[in-house]
Amino acid sequence: MKILSLSHSDINGGAARASFRIFEALHKSGVEIEMLVKYKESAHEKVLLADDFTKQGLAGQIDLFKTKVENRWYKWKIGNYNHRKDTFISNLSSVSLSEAFAKLDFDILHLHWISHQFLDLEELKYIKKPIVWTLHDCWAFTGICHYFDDCDNYRGACGSCNLLNSARDRDLSREIWEKKSRIYRQCNIHVVTPSKWLGESASRSSLLGRFPITVIPYPINTGKFKSVDKVLAKERLGLSRDRNYILYGAMNALDDVRKGFHFVRRVFELLPMGKHSNIELLILGSNVKELSNINGYRIRYLGSINQDTQLMDILSAADVVIAPSISENLSLMIMEAMACETPVVGFNIGGNPDLIDHKRNGYLAAPFSVEDLSHGMMWCLNENHNDRLSAEARKKVFNNFNEKRISAEYLKLYESL
Missing domain, CATH: 3.40.50 (Rossmann fold)
Incomplete structure (x- = not known):
């Protein structure tokens, strides 16, 4: 055949x-x-x-x-x-x-x-x-x-x-x-x-x-896409080991309305200024440095990445991936993040529920609630201190999408x- x-x-x-x-x-x-x-x-x-x-x-x-x-x-x-x-x-x-x-x-x-x-x-x-x-x-x-x-x-x-x-x-x-x-x-x-x-x-x-x-x-090649030691990944990217990093990534990350950067912006505007001073936003997929911070929270631009090894470093260094698309088939970014043991928060739309099991390996926010998206981001950040979400995220991808x-x-x- x-x-x-x-x-x-x-x-x-x-x-x-x-x-x-x-x-x-x-x-x-x-x-x-x-x-x-x-x-x-x-x-x-x-x-x-x-x-x-x-x-x-x-x-x-x-x-x-x-x-x-x-x-x-x-x-x-x-x-x-x-x-x-x-x-x-x-x-x-x-x-x-x-x-x-x-x-x-x-x-x-x-x-x-x-x-x-x-x-x-x-x-x-x-x-x-x-x-x-x-x-x-x-x-x-x-x-x-x-x-x-x-x-x-x-x-x-x-x-x-x-x-x-x-x-x-x-x-x-x-x-x-x-x-x-x-x-x-x-x-x-x-x-x-x-x-x-x-x-x-x-x-x-x-x-x-x-x-x-x-x-x-x-x-997804689960033998290739896997987590890198978080401390090592942060060192290679020039990131602080003591900060919590929220990753948002997409092609045309800031310009494609469907990918939902406007929701990311509003999520950070909801966070009390200075209360979570160790949180920083990473943006993957844009070389346009439109903003230096949102509500006092620093933004670091990572540009466009073509190498999977570098992408795995970024996904492993992140503590939470935020994926606020307003419509989505089956997100490679979510799948790749989960393969690298990083929990994801996204809206309960499209193919997201095929990947994210709510409060088991990530968080599905009510469409299109900025408040719930913000709550989910902080829930993942706080809930994953024992790496439970990370382990479940990897398990879901390994068992279902190999x-x-x-x-x-x-x-x-x-x-x-």
Whole structure:
């Protein structure tokens, strides 16, 4: 059985890293698998660049010209929504991957995050082999959004899109929803979601609800991701061994509203000034030093990290990780922190309950209560003096998300198709 995995990138971004971990777990287990990507940053020999399979000569030039025209047309359409929310909206158009599909030998096509001009969904109609699609957000079953927030149009038909600030039923979100609907009707897809929440959402959707859906979490290399001695980790990072560190981390940590830095700010504003003078906030994922402190509590910026060894030092040095996302599939940051024996406080939303067991290995705060988030942060800090939460956090990840277990679940799915 040969698997071809498709992902926009191999390791650049949360969804890419999650896809690569699934790919690596399957490869280690002996599955014949290759990964085709638009952007390659790893050195893995089984990760292939899509550009190496593009059409050549006149056919390639025509394909490229067609894609550029379609992209400009799409940007023009988006530009007509002058009051749309400032957020990322994917395009459906891309250079054709038909050459890759013709040249590569595979029995099952495994899709991951394929938005943003990587795979034209129209090409799925011509794949006469089983398709497994691991969702990393909601884009596959909505018109244009990657997270639907408080909108439930995806259950019927998109339109009057909140993201576009549109009052028209037949807007761009409806146009793309109809295109996806037409394509999916001609496809043989088995949907996989990493979290129960995403699986339930997909099953309620009008686009993917008719397909079989299986929940398979992300894997993590528990032999690689593990705690480092806290004192040693702090020394390597230049941190004081006598201070308590709260870690907040995300890509575009300060700018991505969905990741919830505004909640972190309000949490520290609630803390009595000076009462917890040994607490310091660490911010991972931003080089913009916007604030030096919040309410007198010092902020230390760690920038962006590309090395897992450095990430393990940071996660091990932290006493608590605060993860206040307003919508979340299955957070790699939470999983990695727990693997490194650091308790996490986050809102009781999305895939967070799949990871955090309330007051057993972390704290699930009521959405979107700043007071409860603040209480949970201090509860974890005070409750973990005997390392009980740390041990339970590691145990949860080790038992439920190890590579061997997750690869076996995928192999079972492949064999059933």
